[in-house]
């Protein structure tokens with residue numbers, strides 16, 4: 001663990017229609033003893049109440065790269081939860097593409113040995129694409145923990161009520177014991 005008293009969790013938020021529900025995950029993470037900083041993809045920013053999330057975490061939302069020499073807005077991550085994870089980010093991450101800050105952090109975290117857990121929110125049409133199936137298999141082979149997730153119907157946000165925001169915390173709990 002870093003020098004901070006409580007372990008620090010990065011929550012990576014991607015541009016799925018349910019992104020504004022991430023406050024539920026943040027609340028539960030706080031209750032479990034994590035400090036939380038949010039990393040949003042650029043597309044996700046418009047889908048979230050940024051002020052409310054920054055007030056809840058006490059840290060700025062990160063989405064773009066900082067200027068060289070600028071202070072680091074967040075402490076280093078002890079673990080990373082990706083929720084909701086989009087089709088786009090899952091595939092790019094597995095392919096080693098780092099064209100958003102979120103992807104750069106995720107790609108680098110593998111080499112740094114940071115524990116990571118993912119809860120996708122992807123519709124059944126996209127989930128049928130062979131690249132997605134292969135991407136999940138590749139992430140699993142990298143040690144990424146992937147929560148059970150039933151794809152929702154295309155063109156709907158059905159599943160919003162049943163999306164399990166906090167499963168990622170359960171997956172990370174065994175690692176948290178030793179932080």
Ligand SMILES: Cc1cc2nc3c(=O)[nH]c(=O)nc-3n(C[C@H](O)[C@H](O)[C@H](O)COP(=O)(O)O)c2cc1C
Pocket residue numbers: 013014015016017018041042043044085086087088089090100121122123126
């Ligand atoms: C309102 C809205 C809802 C969306 N919901 C989803 C979704 O549930 N899952 C998904 O994989 N993509 C969804 N998309 C498409 C993604 O936003 C799109 O693929 C985007 O490129 C993802 O960017 P990101 O992975 O960098 O966040 C949605 C787009 C919009 C505009």
